[in-house]
Amino acid sequence: MESNTGMDSQLTTYITLVSVSGIFNVFLCIYVLIRRREIPGARTFILYTIALSVYSFAYAFGLASDTLREVKLWTVIEYIGMPFSAPLGLMIILHYLGWKVSRRQAAALFVIPSVTLLMVATNDWHGLFYKAFRIKEGLSLPYLEIEIGDWYIVHGIYTSSCLLAATALLLSRWRQTRRSYKPQLITLICGQFIPMTTAFLYLVGLTPAGIDPVPMVMCITSGLYIWAILSAKMLTVIPIAKETIFDSMREGVIVLDSAERLSDYNRAIARMIPALSPAMIGRTLNEVWTELTGAAYPFVHQPDGRDEELVWTTDGAEQFYQVRYSPLRQRNGETAGALLMFINVTELKRLQQELEHQAFYDGLTQIFNRSQFIARSRSLLEACRAEGSPFAVVLFDIDRFKQVNDHYGHETGDRLLVHVVEVCKRQLSPDMLFARYGGEEFVVALPNASLSDACAIAERLREALESEPLAARGSIAVTSSFGVAEADAGPDVRLDTLLRQADEALYASKRDGRNRVSAYRGALASRP
Structure with a gap:
């Protein structure tokens, strides 16, 4: 009597542990169902907890059964959940790691579990899952004595492979996981490793005879999941998946x-x-x-x-x-x-700067182009006019530039243009606006400069150019003709008028024999 009482107490303990696992999983299922809109991969986790709940409760009813027929019935119900839990758990881990599982891949994961369920339900006809399935007499515990069939081995290998793959994938991310997320990672590793280890101990005969301990230890893993979900929001934020995206x-x-x-x-x-x-x-x-x-x-x-x-x-x-x-x-x-x-x-900024440079500067000489000169000179002219200060422009071109192109080629002509700019820049201060006006023609805006000041600057440029020939195929002499105009005639003088006046003075220099400076004075241009 004492022995039977002890057996009943032990059976009650087993059934209680398995039932607790089932209750935990029902709680998880309801929680995720309520919060499904906030939880990534909620559908997979709901199916996972349903599978574990069916597995746990069916096994508990199987333990409480008295006849072989009842045990077989609950075993079939147990296998509605158990073989599907491992691939569902693997899918949860893959989602946690940020891996996408297509519908075709998901369907492939459930082929063997589906065949397993069919094999268990029809085992009496073919014996491919259990060769023998009976309750051993003389014991109060429903000790099932079974002989495994061929498909049982396939099912066991597949289930263990899913658990092992999930564990290995999680362990592979250990070093890459931030410290704050490692408790969640440990929870998931335990959720795969504990059932896998327990199943192995059961298969090699190191657990109580006739008792499958896996549903019982599931109360531990389910409890860990509950802790992780409620305390660390494990499901509302998938840290490794998000970390992968975050770091990529x-x-x-x-x-x-x-x-x-x-x-x-x-x-x-x-x-x-x-x-x-x-x-x-x-x-x-x-x-x-x-x-x-x-x-x-x-x-x-x-x-x-x-x-x-x-x-x-x-x-x-x-x-x-x-x-x-x-x-x-x-x-x-x-x-x-x-x-x-x-x-x-x-790259975008550099492209923008390059485009701005191209819009502002001459591509060959790298000084301001005509449009920028006009825009900036208008502002300088307005400022000088507001201050009552003089404003002058110097317009000049290279004498007989066409002959240089025709005789030496356009490449040498380009070199000559660059040479002229380099010589002039050494003579001009930063406040003087220097630009290529077009072709071989250049222009300088001189704020706060009178006509005589501008003529002196033009003469300095002319002398510098004449004294520095271009070294190309020997030496090419460089001379230029200059026209100077000043905006001191009144507030109505426009920039285009001033440039036209400087151009008239430039052509006066050309008529007078080139290589000289002419100033615009009223309707006439004269040498200073």
């Missing part, structure tokens, strides 16, 4: 908490700012930026998320970044933190 982004990202302390950053920003280190996590953005640059963070964060431009030098190369601030809010609207996204726009 081309844009640099800095995560700030509600107090603007550095919370996290991805690999891209670590490449952009190599001095950034994990030791800086927990410090404010201003403190981090001061250590990195010697100055406080330069931008004021605006709620509208306006982009700012940052110039950063890495390995001696200047890089341009577009910095975008995005506040993170909780569901109740309170600020939870922010994301700083650094988008490398260096």
Whole structure:
């Protein structure tokens, strides 16, 4: 009697443990079902918990059964859930790791479990799953004495492979997982490793005779899942999958908490700012930026998320970044933190600069082109007029330039243009606006310069050019003819009028024999 009482107590303990596993899984299923819109991969996890619940409760009813017929019935029901739980668990792990599983791949994972269910349901006809299936007499516990069939081996290998693959995949990500996410990773590893190890011990006969311990240990793994879900929000944020995306982004990202302390950053920003280190996590953005640059963070964060431009030098190369601030809010609207996204726009910026340069500067001589000269000269003229200061322009061209092109070729002609610009730039100060006016013609705007001042500058340019011939196939003499005009006739003098006057003076220099400076004085141009 005492022996039977002990057996009954032991059986009750087993049934209780298995039932607790089932209850835990029902709780998980309901929780995920309620929160399914917030949880990535919720459908897979719901199916997983349903499969484990069916497995656990069916096994519990099987333990409580008295006849072989009842045991067989509950075994068939048990296999509605058990063979499907392993591939479903593998799919959860793949989703956690950020791997996409197509419908065709998912269907392939359930081929063997489906065949297993069919084999168990029809085992009495073919014996491919159990060769023998009977309750051993003389014991109070429903000790099942079974002889496994061929398909049982296939099923066991497949189930173990799914559990082993899931465990191996999780272990492979151990080093890449941040410390804050490792408790979740450990939970998932236990969820795969504990059932796999227990099943192995059961198969080699190291567990109580006739008792499958896997449904019982599931209460441990299910409890771990409940803890991870409720305390660490394991399912609402899939950290490894999100971490994979986070670290694979081309844009640099800095995560700030509600107090603007550095919370996290991805690999891209670590490449952009190599001095950034994990030791800086927990410090404010201003403190981090001061250590990195010697100055406080330069931008004021605006709620509208306006982009700012940052110039950063890495390995001696200047890089341009577009910095975008995005506040993170909780569901109740309170600020939870922010994301700083650094988008490398260096190539775009350089292209923009190149286009601007092409729009502003002459491609051959790299001085201002005609359109920029006119735009800037108008502003200078207006400023001088407002101040009551004189304003003059000098227009000149290279004498007999066509002959140089015809005799030496256009390449030498281009060299001559560049040579003229280099000589003139050495004679001009930065406040003098120098541009290529067209062809072999150049122009200089001289704010705050009188007509006599402008003529003196023009003469200096003429002498410098005459004294420095171009070294090409010997020596090519360079002379130029100059025309000078001043805007002192009154407030109504326009820039185009001034340029026309300088052009008339230039042609006067040409008529008078070239290589000279002529000034526009009223209707006549004369030498100074």
